Amino acid sequence: MSDRTTHWQNVYATKGEAEVSWFQESPAISLEMIRAANPDHGADIIDIGGGASRLVDALLQDGYRDIAVLDLSANALDAAKKRIGAVASAVDWIVADATTWQPVKTYDVWHDRAAFHFLTDPRDRTAYVGRLRTAVASGGHVIIATFAPDGPEKCSGLPVQRHDSASLAAELGPGFDLVETRSQIHRTPWQSTQAFQFSRFRRRP
Template structure:
C-alpha cells in the first residue's frame, strides 16, 4: 500500500482538487447511475477511490444517510472533509487500499470512478474483486467507471487498464449481472477530453 498511497498523497499535496485531470464539478453520470440503482435513503453506499470527489456532497444533498468514502490518500479525504464542513461527521472516511481492505459491513451500492483502471496487474484486480464480493450485499449494485477502450493509456503518470462492460463482467464473474453501460466524454480542467465508460452490475440473489 505504501507506494500507491505515497503517490496519491503527493498528488493531492501539490495540486488543488480542480487541478487534476479527473476533476468534475458535478459528477452527473455517477449520480444518475446511483439513482438508477434506486437505493433507499438508508442504504449503505461506498465510493471507492473517491478522494476529493464531489460525489459525496451530491449524495448527502440527495438525502443518503449511510455514505462511506475510501481512498489511498489521507490528503485527498482531508480535502473532501474540509470542503463539506460539519456534514463530514456523518460520513465514514476510510484510508485504505481497495485490494487489501477488509470491509466491516455490507453495502447496497459500490461506486468506483477511475480507481479500478489503475489495477494493471491481474492479481490486484482479483484481490479487488474479492473485497467487492465480501462487501456487496445480494441484490446490491456495483458501478465501475474506467477509461473506455478508446480512452487514455495513462493517468497521473501511471499506466491504466482500459475496459468496457464486457471486460468488467469477465472480471466480476457470473455472480454479477451487467444491467447497463453508459459512455461519457470527460472534459478535463484544461479542456482536453477523455473517453470513459460506466458499467452498472447487480449482484444476483436477494
C-alpha cells in the same frame, strides 16, 4: 506506506481540487446510476477511490444518509472533509487500499470512478474483486467507471487498464448481471477530452 499510497498522497498534497484531470464539478452520471440502483436514502453506499470527488457532496444533498468514502490518500479525504464542512461527521471516511482492505459491513451500492483502471496487475484486480464480493450485499449494485477502450493509456503519470462492460463482467465473474452501460467524453479542467465508460451490475440474490 505502499508506492501507490505515496503517489496519491503526493498528488493531493501538491495539487488543488481542479488541478487534476479527473475533476468533475458535477458527477451527474454517477449520481443518476446510484439513484437508479437504489433510490432508498437509507441505502449503504461506498465510493471506492473517492478521494476529493464531489460525489459525496451530491449524495448528501440528495438525501442519502449512509455513505462511506474509501481512498488510499488521507490528504484526499481531508480535502473532501474540509470542503463539505460539519456534515463530514455523517460520512464514514476510510483510508485504505481497495486491494487489501478488510470490509466490516456490506453495502447496497459499490461505486468506483477512480481506482479500478489503475489496477494493471491481474493479481491486484483479483484482490479488488475479492473485497468487492465480500462487501456487496446480495441484490446490491456495482457501478464501475473506467477509461474506455479508446480512452487514455496513462493518468497522473501511471499506466491504466482500459475497460468496457464485457471486460468488467469478466473481471467480476459469475453472479453479477449487467444492468446498464454508458459512455462519457469527460472534459478536463484544461479542456482536453477523455473517453470513459460507466457500467452498472446487479449481484444476483
